[in-house]
Amino acid sequence: MDLSKRLFDEILVERDGYVFKLAVVYECLPDFCHHFHVIGHHIAACKWLHSPRIDNKEANEKKLQPE
Secondary structure, rough: OOOOOOOOOOEEEEOOOEEEEEEOOOOOOOOEEEOEEOOOOOOOOOOOOOOOOHHHHHHHHHHHOOO
């Protein structure tokens, strides 16, 4: 299954004289980063796109502490 392609949540089934939608359920889909096209993390949690923010107070405290 190519995770870089669109995943459908329903499909349209056409029969003689009637049409209905059928839900598609995916079990155990791995996290996939659509930016880098890699399995292992979701784009919302991508550390290369969303660097962790350090609070200004925490940053100043780190600068003031002797090593």
